[in-house]
Amino acid sequence: MACRISELILDCTDPEQLAAFWSEVLGYVELDREEDGSIAIGPPDTGFGGPQPILLLSLSSNPRPARLRLHIDVSATDRDQDAELERLLALGAKPADVGQTGTESWHVLADPEGNEFCLLHTRIQPL
Known part of the structure; x- marks a missing residue:
């Protein structure tokens, strides 16, 4: 195996709200907060580098100009x-x-x- 998905980044205007939503959906917990307001969530026992990717809710003032490609x-x-x-x-x-x-x-x-x-x-x- 050459690579594995380690994290998915989702641009958003309210990382707090989406971190709470996706944590409940996926059973994830907050792993880290960046100085720019972004929040990383992931599996409670493994975090980054575990078998599941983490999700980074990245603060953005213009998160969705068009339909998502992913x-x-x-x-x-x-x-x-x-x-x-x-x-x-x-x-x-x-x-x-x-x-x-x-x-x-x-x-x-x-x-x-x-x-x-x-x-x-x-x-x-x-x-």
């Missing part, structure tokens, strides 16, 4: 898709329309700043 897919680990969808909506996710037909097995959602992500149908094992 998005996050999530899969439930301890409940079915419907129960996880209900949980994500309660956390502040909103349904998003990116042109889906309605026959997809996944749900397209947006986080509190409008960044699209998908909730997949397949449940996976927790790490």
Whole structure:
């Protein structure tokens, strides 16, 4: 293996809000705060360099000029898709329309700043 994804960076106007949202979605904890206001979150036991990438919520005054070219897919680990969808909506996710037909097995959602992500149908094992 040559490389492995170690972190994903998401530009945002409110790192505090998105760090709280994504920490709840992924079961992550705050790992670090940068002087520029950015917040790093990641798995509670391993942090940076572990088997899962960390997420860096990077403060930006212009975070989203166009549709994202990269998005996050999530899969439930301890409940079915419907129960996880209900949980994500309660956390502040909103349904998003990116042109889906309605026959997809996944749900397209947006986080509190409008960044699209998908909730997949397949449940996976927790790490």
